[in-house]
């Protein structure tokens with residue numbers, strides 16, 4: 001398809017507004033405590049519905065008593081808000097300086113060609129929306145493309161098609177063909193340095209990290225996802241949410257806490273070695289997803 | 298009273314006045330564009346730059362927003378000020394060359410060329426109309442939308458606003474084209490001045506070759522791409 005035939009964002013056929021007024025009202029109510037809550041309200045609507053419809057903005061203006069121009073002004077100011085329905089899968093390609101010099105433009109061009117849309121547009125079948133961003137803060141991994149919230153690093157033109165195919169099937173980040181297609185962590189025990197990866201039990205399409213745990217009345221395993229940003233965790237413990245497990249290395253049996261406290265709940269964090277320099281700290285409290293990735297100083 | 302020095306002259310002005318008000322009160326001319334009496338100062342056009350302070354600490358500020366302070370040393374027409382002002386005018390010319398106001402400013406300040414990419418905007422985003430609509434007309438029908446090079450002024454969704462009373466205040470205060478004519482698209486109209494007075498141009502169906510009655514507006518003459 002020639003580039004000039006590409007459909008522009010504006011060519012999206014207007015869709016029937018499917019947001020229900022009650023749901024907008026509820027989202028406003030839930031977020032309306034502070035007078036400066038406009039952004040929070042818009043974010044909540046955006047999160048739940050994927051975009052801000054004209055009717056929703058009018059309702060926000062009515063319910064908060066803010067003039068419609070102000071609401072509209074804020075909604076059009078931030079990139080995080082979209083006034084048009086976005087596709088099922090949102091592809092954000094980084095065009096920041098670092099990614100730019102590594103050829104991000106060619107990648108964006110390739111995505112545009114494959115999807116038949118321009119940056120900012122949505123495919124006619126509403127499967128994909130493409131947007132460009134200026135730096136995602138992962139410059140060393142550039143060119144970076146984020147698909148449905150998953151960071152994909154070092155994207156070249158040839159990776160575009162498989163990535164989009166994966167996204168269509170809802171398994172981005174699930175590929176592990178030996179290359180770093182997503183930010184996956186390979187963890188080892190910081191005491192005995194044995195690998196903790198368990199390829200037999202993949203989480204999010206990647207080998208999970210397997211650890212031993214001791215909870216009230218039970219011992220067993222605790223497994224966490226090795227994809228950074230995924231908070232998938234599993235255990236055989238039947239203890240209620242809020243219980244803090246003690247976690248050990250499956251090989252040497254050493255306690256893995258290292259004195260750091262969970263930023264969310266203050267439980268002692270479990271600390272794992274990642275590569276030579278980094279350390280992944282995860283909260284062992286059931287139901288908490290506190291975690292941090294430290295690149296050691 | 299606050300005493301300060303303007304162009305070497307020790308003067309005293311009332312508390313709460315801006316440097317611009319002080320200078321004007323004393324008869325020092327400072328050109329302005331986005332400033333308008335009766336509207337809150339906004340500091341968007343930077344035309345009113347003056348230099349404050351002395352020596353290496355001297356800096357340029359917009360006088361319309363800068364409060365007069367005790368002991369302040371102000372120069373309204375130093376070489377640096379004039380240079381900055383000329384640059385501002387040149388940039389304004391680059392975006393809105395058809396504005397009579399800006400052309401006059403350029404002529405007055407000896408700006409004879411324009412070295413930037415020529416655009417044909419009909420708005421310099423000075424926000425006078427926005428403040429007029431909000432502060433004097435209590436309507437809030439128009440406002441800023443978007444960001445960066447997409448920033449624009451208009452009604453939400455570019456539709457006729459429910460709170461707009463077609464007072465034409467926004468057109469009246471616009472320093473750039475004196476009319477951002479929207480009547481070519483009646484459903485988006487904000488002013489309607491021409492509709493009331495029925496100037497010759499609305500009788501025609503093509504607008505881009507017409508001169509509006511609100512001379513010197515030639516907004517309609519320039520076909521937007």
Ligand code: FES
Pocket residue numbers: 094095096097098099100134135136137138139140142143144
């Ligand atoms: S430039 Fe792309 S992540 Fe920073």
Ligand code: FES
Pocket residue numbers: 328329330331332339340341342343344345346359360361362
């Ligand atoms: S008049 Fe002061 S910035 Fe425009």
